[in-house]
Amino acid sequence: MVDIPLYLLLLALLLAVPILCLTRSSSRRHGGGLRLPPSPRWALPVIGHLHLVAGALPHRAMRDLAARLGVGGAPAPLMLLRLCELRAVVASSADAAREVMRTHDLAFATRPLNPTGKVLMGEHSPGLIFTPYGDGWRTLRRVCVLELLSARRVLSFRAVRQDELARLLRAVAESTPVNVSERISAYVADAGVRCIIGSRFKERAKFLEMMGRRIKRMPAQSLPDLFPSSRLAMLLSSMPRRMRRDRKEMMDFVDAIFHEHRERRATAVGGDVEEDLLDVLLRIQSEDGTNPVLTTENIKIVIADIFVASSETAATSLQWTMSELMRNPRVMRKAQDEVRRVIAATGHDTVTEDILPNLPYLHLVIKESLRLHPPATMLLPRECREPCRVLGYDVPEGALVLVNAWAIGRDPVYWDSPEEFKPERFEVVDVADFKGNDFEFIPFGAGRRMCPGMAFGLANMELALAGLLCHFDWELPGGMSPSEVDMAEAMGLTTRRRSHLLLVPKLRVPLSDREQH
Known part of the structure; x- marks a missing residue:
C-alpha cells in the first residue's frame, strides 16, 4: 500500500509547516470522545506511522504491527x-473481518478514490472495482453478476478455455527450461x-507489459x-503525470479491443458469431435497460x-500454486497421481472440464x-461511509479500512502449522469454501464488494x-x-512472485492430436 522512498519522506517533513496545524486540529476534531482502535506508539509529527510501513510489503508490516499491539500472543x-x-483502520482477525464485511458491510461498502486514483481511473467513470457505492455501482454490479460473470456465462466459454489449454501445453512441451510465469500469464x-471480444488480442504482449506496470503502481x-x-503536494509529485500516461495507454488498448471486435463482427460469415462479453454489454446498452444508463465509457x-482483474488474479494464483x-x-x-488416475479411468486422452469435479485433491x-x-493480500481498500463500532471500537467516518487476508490465513489461532503447505488440512478444518462465508479464509473478500469474477478466474x-500436472513431470533447473525455490514477493495491487518461475518439463502423458496441432 505504501511505497515511499526516503527522499519523499524527507519531502513530507518539509510540508510540515503548512500542514501541521491542520493535522492537529483534524486529529482533535475526530478523536475527541471516541474509543479508537489501538495504535503503535512510534508516531512522528506530520507523517504519523508512515515510517513503520514505508518501503515494506504492506501485509507483512501490518501483521507485525498488529502482533506488537496484541495481547496473549x-x-x-x-x-x-x-x-x-490519512487514517487507516486495519482488520487482522477473522472476527474483525466479519464485522467489516458482514455485520457492518453497508457502512464499509464504498471504495476510497484518492487524488492519483481519480487521475488513473477517471473521476466520473472509475469502473466496477473502484466505483464508490451508489446507484452507478449497483447497476454495474448487477450487470456483471447476472449477465457477464454468471455461472451460465462462465460455462459457455469452456471451449475457449479448452483451446487455450491446448496452446499452453504445446508451448510448454516445445521449450526447456520453460518460463512458467510467462506461459501462464x-x-x-x-x-x-477471447471471452471478452471473441478473438485473441493482437497486442497481448504489450498489454501484459503495461498491465504489469499498472499493477505495481496502483497500491x-x-x-x-x-x-x-x-496543493503543494500535487504540484511536487510526478505520480499524477505518470497516472495520466497510464490511463491514456490503457484506454488506447481498450479502443483497440473495440476496433478488433468490430472488425471481427464485420467479417463474420452470415453474422454467425457466438456472443462474447462485449456483445453482452453493447446489447444491454442498446436495450436501455439500466438506471443509470450504461455509457460507452462505462463499458x-x-x-x-x-x-x-481476471487475468491478474488467476495468473498470480497459478504461479504461486x-x-x-x-x-x-x-x-x-x-x-x-489423482489427475492421471481419473484420466485413465474415464478413457480421455487429455484434461477436460468434465473431469474437474472428480479431482477433490x-x-x-x-x-x-x-x-x-491470496492474490490481493490486503484485499482492496474500503472507506467508512458513516461512524460505526467494530469490536467495541469507534471507526470514524472517512477512515480507510483494510482487511489483512494474508495475515488471517496464516494466523495460528485458526490454523495448525500455518506456514506449512498442507492441502489435507481442508479435509478436517471447519472451513467450507472461499466464497465469503468463512472469514478465516477470504482470498476473494466477502460481502457487497466481494470479487464478482471469482468463478471466471477459477x-x-x-x-x-x-x-x-497431468501431462508433465516437473524438475527444478540446475x-x-x-x-531453494525463491518465494520472495513483489509489491503491487496483487502480490506476485518477485522472480519468474523457471522449470524443466518432462512429457509424461502424450498430448492429444488437438494439443499437438
Missing part, C-alpha cells in the same frame, strides 16, 4: 494507523480476451494521496476491469495455495493446473533442491 484484531493525513490473458501512496488537502472501463508444488514434492506427486491444493497466497486456474 494474538494480534490486535483492529488497529488504527495515521499515515500523514499468456494463457490466462488469451483466454480472458503505492504518493504525496498527493498522503496529503490530499495540500470500456468494465472491460478493462474484467480483463485486468506451481511454486508451492515444486517446494512440496509429496503434494505434487499426489495431485499428479486438486481443489484442496488450490484452496491451500489461496490460503497462503475456471481458468483449475483447468490449466490439471493439464500441467540441480536446485525444493527448499
Whole structure:
C-alpha cells in the first residue's frame, strides 16, 4: 500500500509547516470522545506511522504491527494507523473481518478514490472495482453478476478455455527450461480476451507489459494521496503525470479491443458469431435497460476491469500454486497421481472440464495455495461511509479500512502449522469454501464488494493446473533442491512472485492430436 522512498519522506517533513496545524486540529476534531482502535506508539509529527510501513510489503508490516499491539500472543484484531493525513483502520482477525464485511458491510461498502486514483481511473467513470457505492455501482454490479460473470456465462466459454489449454501445453512441451510465469500469464490473458471480444488480442504482449506496470503502481501512496488537502503536494509529485500516461495507454488498448471486435463482427460469415462479453454489454446498452444508463465509457472501463482483474488474479494464483508444488514434492506427486488416475479411468486422452469435479485433491491444493497466497493480500481498500463500532471500537467516518487476508490465513489461532503447505488440512478444518462465508479464509473478500469474477478466474486456474500436472513431470533447473525455490514477493495491487518461475518439463502423458496441432 505504501511505497515511499526516503527522499519523499524527507519531502513530507518539509510540508510540515503548512500542514501541521491542520493535522492537529483534524486529529482533535475526530478523536475527541471516541474509543479508537489501538495504535503503535512510534508516531512522528506530520507523517504519523508512515515510517513503520514505508518501503515494506504492506501485509507483512501490518501483521507485525498488529502482533506488537496484541495481547496473549494474538494480534490486535483492529488497529488504527495515521499515515500523514490519512487514517487507516486495519482488520487482522477473522472476527474483525466479519464485522467489516458482514455485520457492518453497508457502512464499509464504498471504495476510497484518492487524488492519483481519480487521475488513473477517471473521476466520473472509475469502473466496477473502484466505483464508490451508489446507484452507478449497483447497476454495474448487477450487470456483471447476472449477465457477464454468471455461472451460465462462465460455462459457455469452456471451449475457449479448452483451446487455450491446448496452446499452453504445446508451448510448454516445445521449450526447456520453460518460463512458467510467462506461459501462464499468456494463457490466462488469451483466454480472458477471447471471452471478452471473441478473438485473441493482437497486442497481448504489450498489454501484459503495461498491465504489469499498472499493477505495481496502483497500491503505492504518493504525496498527493498522503496529503490530499495540500496543493503543494500535487504540484511536487510526478505520480499524477505518470497516472495520466497510464490511463491514456490503457484506454488506447481498450479502443483497440473495440476496433478488433468490430472488425471481427464485420467479417463474420452470415453474422454467425457466438456472443462474447462485449456483445453482452453493447446489447444491454442498446436495450436501455439500466438506471443509470450504461455509457460507452462505462463499458470500456468494465472491460478493462474484467480483463485486468481476471487475468491478474488467476495468473498470480497459478504461479504461486506451481511454486508451492515444486517446494512440496509429496503434494505434487499426489495431485499428479489423482489427475492421471481419473484420466485413465474415464478413457480421455487429455484434461477436460468434465473431469474437474472428480479431482477433490486438486481443489484442496488450490484452496491451500489461496490460503497462503491470496492474490490481493490486503484485499482492496474500503472507506467508512458513516461512524460505526467494530469490536467495541469507534471507526470514524472517512477512515480507510483494510482487511489483512494474508495475515488471517496464516494466523495460528485458526490454523495448525500455518506456514506449512498442507492441502489435507481442508479435509478436517471447519472451513467450507472461499466464497465469503468463512472469514478465516477470504482470498476473494466477502460481502457487497466481494470479487464478482471469482468463478471466471477459477475456471481458468483449475483447468490449466490439471493439464500441467497431468501431462508433465516437473524438475527444478540446475540441480536446485525444493527448499531453494525463491518465494520472495513483489509489491503491487496483487502480490506476485518477485522472480519468474523457471522449470524443466518432462512429457509424461502424450498430448492429444488437438494439443499437438
